[in-house]
Amino acid sequence: MSFQSLGLSEALLKAISKKGYNTPSPIQSKAIPPVLEGRDVLASAQTGTGKTAGFVLPMLQILSQKESLRNRPVRALILTPTRELAAQVFANVKEYGEFLDMRSAVIFGGVNQKSQVAKLREGVDVLVATPGRLIDLQNQGLLSLSKIDIFVLDEADRMLDMGFLRDIERIMKLIPSKRQNLMFSATFSKDIKKLAHGILNNPVQVEATPENTTVEAIAQKVYRVAKDKKTGLIIKLIQDGGWDQVLVFTRTKHGANKLCKKMISDGITAAAIHGNKSQGARTKALAGFKSGSVKVLVATDIAARGLDIPLLPHVVNFELPNISEDYVHRIGRTGRAGASGEAISLVSADETTFLRDIEKLVGERIPVEIMEGYEPDPNASTEPIKQGQGGRNRGRSSNSGRNSGGNSRSSGNSRSNSGRNKRSSNR
Template sequence: MHFSDLNLCPEINQAIKEQGYESPTPIQEKSIPAILAGRDVMAAAQTGTGKTAGFTLPMLEMLSKGPKVRSNQVRALVLTPTRELAAQVWQSVATYSKHLSLSCQVVYGGVKINPQMLKLRKGCDILVATPGRLLDLYQQNAVKFDQLELFVLDEADRMLDMGFIHDIKRVIKALPEKRQNLLFSATFSDDIRALAKGLINDPIEISVAPANTTAKTVTQWAYPVDKSKRTSLLKHLIKTNNWQQVLVFTRTKHGANRLVRDLEKAKINAAAIHGNKSQSARMNALNGFKLGDVNVLVATDIVARGLDIQELPYVVNFDLPNVYEDYVHRIGRTGRAGASGEAISFVTADVAADLFGIERLIQEVIPRKIEAGFEPQNPVPESKLDTRPIKPKKPKKPKKPKANASTNDKVKAEAKAASKPKKKQPSAQSKPQGNSTTNKGRSDKKGQTKRPKRKPNNVKFNANK
């Protein structure tokens, strides 16, 4: 099948052709006709399979035939979990709508809100947003949804992982009831299905790949190495193989900063991107990496999804992820849209259990490579694939009602009061405090308190007056 067979207008097909694409991916082939038919859609596919274009292309086709957008109004809303993903979706929309007279804006936190409010005054056909900033704009009447026709929830599973469920519900409550809903996710967990019940009406469910499978275009390797030699191994691989563009994942922000400093000392152009960085610093690092000014981008899982770099050749897991599903998303930054890529993971003896957990999740043993000169002194145990099915995650327990919360607060207050040292009460045999404010009387030898004698009045009383 070709894109020309999907009933898209000539302007969209021209933009697709200019990007070098001829045939749709499986998720695009199945989702685009369903969306054009006006159906609500739940779509799941592994990362790097073109989910964004799967909803962007039909959305543009439908909006190109509609009415003109009014002031502060929005005709289509795309909700994403992170700023980077919002910028990526917005760029995709701008690319495919370049020959159409449609407007698109992107809003997210970390930057000033006033310029975003000014851009929304004229209204926009498509708004890409993160939940928190969108709600801020809505509360200030900078954005309205009376004209909304289409609502897209992108990376829904990541949304729930990041704790956006309450923000999502508040956004949905602000939208008109009559609308078309699209939910795109990497997986269909129980939590996703529970969310879909209150969002989607009689949906078409599309799933083109088993959950937690890695792209066949990505070659995976596990490098056993001692923890103290990981940085040296990374420098060695970059210089020996002349890597010009590599994305490196760490578990922590401080670890990312430290690794960048070590790489720069070795005269390797590197930059870090994580939650502690300002939005401008994050965008500068990302743009520098895309343009080739930065050879190594060191990131936390903030960009495990949504980062789309054409033909990114290498991804390195400097640290294995805490959440095994993130491994699939990390290595999915390479091998995208049919291109080949290589994913390398550094494995130390103390994280062997994480390697086994990842292999159980993807149901394959990751081949190992030992680099000469970096043989580990603490060997990593051999893998033995665990083929037992993984039980689905239990839904999170609801919060306790307020009544219980107040009881807990009362118990805490009582415990805090009990921990404070008590003030000593004056005993019957204690010495009097003189004319203090706490003891206005005088004590006799037996400890009894007498009333103080009143001072004589010096004013003479004349009875004859």
């Protein structure tokens, strides 16, 4: 199978070749043909398998074959849950569309809307957006979705986890009923399949791998450790192992900041990335991590999707997620594009239930080790961590999604401003 055999245009093949891609991944070879045929598609693929190209490439080809409308109204909308993922998808759209007469833009909250609005006024064919900023600009009359031909819902399960269901339903009412719909995600729960039923029309369902499996190239390991010895253990692993690039996940923003500060005090260059960080700080931290000037990036689950870091060798779960599927997304940051990677989890007694649930989800037992001097506490309770003690609020109400970030526009009454300021802190 080659990209040529999928029926892609010369302009797209030229862009693919420039990026050094020769053979389509399984999700690309399965998804691209039905999308090109104009079919609705429901696709499931692990992170790191190239699913973004699976919808961006055929979408660009379809748009390029249609006559451009005057003033270039938005014809394709890609909805993502986080700023990082939106930025990554936008970068892919620009790269794959380099040799096409196509305009694209990305909009998300947490930054001033001025430059985004200016871009929209120039005319945009493809728009990548997070829900909060999209609805905000539409409410201001700065954006029209009346000419949408293709609607893409990326990381749909994450959308529901972050409480975006009502926002999605609202957006669906703003776009034409006659359109092509594509839904891509790493996992599909019953809720996602229910959502798909309400959005997709007689979809082709494709899967590159069994649901919720982890990439075979990732070597997984668990260190059983006392809770108060986790920080010392992770610093030892990084220093003794000579690790130069490590993505570390914590359960809370406060935990990320605390761990980052301790690492810096021990001579390890580190930066934190989470919802309370400004977009500028998040961009700077990620850029430093990719360039190598920052050795350790400490993140909350907002970064579990959308971080595209080539050849990332190590992912560490400083704390296990209390939602098992998030484990798959976290460790999926390594072992990408066929490269090998290592995923290590530091597990204290109160995370035993989380570990059991993760192993049940992925269908395998993860090897366990104990390091001398960092042994688990034999007297510690195995009672699971309660939500108020570091778990994440995974409610599915509209408010919880909006609190994940949005726009910081300052017009309107004080109550409205309060809501927007909350949203701008995280997305």
